[in-house]
Amino acid sequence: MLQQALRYFRYWLRSGNAHGLHSPFVFSLYLDVVCHTGAFYPFDNIEARRDALLADPRRLRITDYGAGSQTGAGRERAVRTVARHAAKPARLAQLLFRLVNYRRPRTVLELGTSLGLTTAYLAAASSQARVLTLEGCPETAAVARETFGQLGLQNVELIEGNFDHTLPATLAQLTQPLDFAFFDGNHRYEPTLRYLEQCLPYAAEESVFVFDDIHWSGEMEQAWEAIKAHPAVTTTVDLFFIGLVFFRKNAPKQHFTLRIEGRGLGV
Numbered sequence: 001m002l003q004q005a006l007r008y009f010r011y012w013l014r015s016g017n018a019h020g021l022h023s024p025f026v027f028s029l030y031l032d033v034v035c036h037t038g039a040f041y042p043f044d045n046i047e048a049r050r051d052a053l054l055a056d057p058r059r060l061r062i063t064d065y066g067a068g069s070q071t072g073a074g075r076e077r078a079v080r081t082v083a084r085h086a087a088k089p090a091r092l093a094q095l096l097f098r099l100v101n102y103r104r105p106r107t108v109l110e111l112g113t114s115l116g117l118t119t120a121y122l123a124a125a126s127s128q129a130r131v132l133t134l135e136g137c138p139e140t141a142a143v144a145r146e147t148f149g150q151l152g153l154q155n156v157e158l159i160e161g162n163f164d165h166t167l168p169a170t171l172a173q174l175t176q177p178l179d180f181a182f183f184d185g186n187h188r189y190e191p192t193l194r195y196l197e198q199c200l201p202y203a204a205e206e207s208v209f210v211f212d213d214i215h216w217s218g219e220m221e222q223a224w225e226a227i228k229a230h231p232a233v234t235t236t237v238d239l240f241f242i243g244l245v246f247f248r249k250n251a252p253k254q255h256f257t258l259r260i261e262g263r264g265l266g267v
Contacts, residue, residue, distance in 0.1 A: 120153060
């Protein structure tokens with residue numbers, strides 16, 4: 001936790017706000033999405049599901065193909081433990097909701113379903129979007145399916161298995177561009193860059209890719225720097241816990257580090 005706090009302190013020193021933002025695109029995104037504080041009607045139902053998961057004592061056998069847990073949790077965990085430590089907190093999941101609501105993607109891809117709470121926010125933000133979510137752990141995926149059923153989400157397709165196999169197959173069957181992708185499945189350098197390269201051929205100029213936990217470790221910070229330097233990437237926004245990536249061909253290459261005024265994401 002000390003290393004994470006130091007990374008957050010360095011981020012805070014570099015970060016700015018709307019003052020001095022000379023990109024109209026990022027200025028609008030920052031004010032209308034990042035700093036928006038209003039609630040949307042699906043929030044209460046999804047958070048009620050979170051409360052139920054936080055009280056759920058059932059034990060899950062965790063299959064983990066990624067970098068593992070920072071908490072040192074074992075292979076068997078209670079649902080409530082996964083909900084507390086692995087699920088995205090409401091403030092971050094609701095930011096993703098606003099981003100989908102703002103961009104209105106037709107196809108959404110999520111790498112890392114977990115218990116389905118963040119997936120629910122992505123799906124509820126645009127009922128017309130096709131949401132494809134990949135999960136490596138069968139027992140976690142089963143709980144996620146319960147989440148989608150209880151929330152009445154009809155636009156989610158959950159694919160189980162190792163991303164090394166399921167991601168190429170899922171991308172190959174796309175019939176529309178990959179408008180929105182959320183990478184939250186394997187917090188290591190090589191897989192993160194590999195997933196980016198695999199998804200790029202399916203992206204369009206208006207697509208947005210979101211990378212989770214870009215400051216989670218030194219390795220993920222290296223991955224974020226490589227993403228920023230990628231020739232296909234023109235604009236990035238570092239919000240500490242997540243990084244936004246855009247591919248606007250006529251835009252100059254620009255990188256922004258921004259904070260959320262009045263309601264920081266915290267550590």
